[in-house]
């Protein structure tokens with residue numbers, strides 16, 4: 259495309275999607291995320307960037323997802339999906355940040371510089387898939403993305419309202435047609451179809467109850483489960499709550515993030531003692547389970563528990579097939595210490611700890627033949643190498659009868675998995691498969707190990723980047739003296755552990771603490787929060803100790 263024909267593109271940008279704010283915006287843990295009203299020019303520019311990315315990748319399809327996941331309704335966000343369905347390559351995050359922040363006057367020259375820097379061949383075709391969540395600001399932003407794509411002569415295909423993982427899946431399928439069909443229907447066909455296949459092989463036994471309550475967070479995930487529900491032929495009886503009707507607000511006092519962080523059940527879900535409930539987040543990529551006991555106490559089964567459930571079932575099936583395949587688990591510092599101990603000591607599966615953000619977990623999981631990764635908040639999946647798939651297929655063809663059975667089950671299990679990214683719907687079917695196969699209740703699942711009580715807090719500081727960390731965020735290297743103070747506080751509590759890090763999605767510093775009792779965990783978290791406030795430039799009210 260000759261530079262002169264780009265002129266009109268920038269004139270159009272100024273006219274239709276002008277930059278109306280000087281607030282600096284950064285491509286963070288999960289793309290750009292802020293008040294929806296500040297995002298239109300950013301999304302338009304991500305349309306431009308997605309075209310360049312596609313051209314650098316020889317015309318392979320790139321995804322743009324409009325969502326702010328678990329944030330409240332007034333926020334929105336945008337993130338790019340790379341050709342294999344994974345998060346945008348990290349080196350492009352800086353480029354995205356630069357393009358998002360230049361003035362309208364500098365947009366033309368900066369785009370030109372980026373084209374040179376990344377060596378994009380502007381004569382190539384470019385393809386971009388665009389999806390959005392249910393926020394009322396999403397259609398307008400999706401339109402801005404389409405304009406950006408068209409401006410640089412790329413081809414945009416809109417998927418309308420889809421879960422984030424559905425769009426990742428479609429991007430992967432478009433670039434690798436052995437993975438599936440790149441459409442919402444193709445997703446149901448593969449993932450839900452494989453679950454139904456498994457159900458044919460696994461009769462309902464023991465304490466497994468086919469009724470599952472779901473908290474849809476008033477977002478897109480619940481809506482999609484409502485479509486799926488009708489096709490399950492009674493194998494799983496989904497009772498759906500928080501589907502966005504009756505004035506229910508997205509993520510407000512409900513959804514996976516609320517349940518995990520507040521350790522409270524969501525509003526809007528009927529409370530039946532010991533009923534298993536799955537709670538999704540706003541864009542359908544996180545999942546946690548919980549139940550209330552007969553004293554109305556909540557029992558949370560989070561991402562750590564899901565990872566362990568899946569890992570133990572996968573290793574059991576692998577053993578039964580006699581396949582020689584390495585299995586490993588990836589967690590972050592937020593994983594409960596008791597879960598890490600259980601995986602290492604009881605399951606004897608290697609664990610890697612990496613920085614927060616699924617891109618880090620996904621990458622580390624790829625180093626195993628079968629890598630299971632989950633953030634404690636319920637975001638995760640399983641990835642299987644070509645070697646793992648080939649070995650299992652061989653057993654399915656050539657093994658003895660029992661081995662073949664296990665290998666077939668494992669192949670179905672692989673098909674239920676959305677390998678591109680954590681996916682609440684796919685993960686829900688994986689969890690249900692294991693509970694069904696084992697004939698166990700949610701209480702049986704919980705008995706595997708006992709979580710250490712924990713607490714998460716947020717502290718607002720002048721500049722959260724004043725906090726630096728090392729060792730997968732478990733050590734704080736700046737400001738000076740903070741880690742020494744944390745060590746001193748932690749040493750006062752049996753089984754104490756605490757760390758702090760700047761959030762990549764909110765303007766806060768996050769504090770995590772765990773200890774042998776809930777009182778101690780709460781107190782330790784508050785003391786560390788005070789230390790952050792005092793040593794890292796806290797603003798507003800100093801955090802208080804619990805009563």
Ligand SMILES: CC(=O)N[C@H]1[C@@H](OP(=O)(O)O)O[C@H](CO)[C@@H](O)[C@@H]1O
Nearest residue numbers: 287288615616633635761762763764
């Ligand atoms: C403690 C925590 O849950 N952090 C979340 C949160 O990131 P922060 O960088 O902590 O804001 O949002 C990310 C994107 O959804 C998710 O990957 C991550 O796990």
Ligand SMILES: [Mg+2]
Nearest residue numbers: 327539541543
């Ligand atoms: Mg999400």
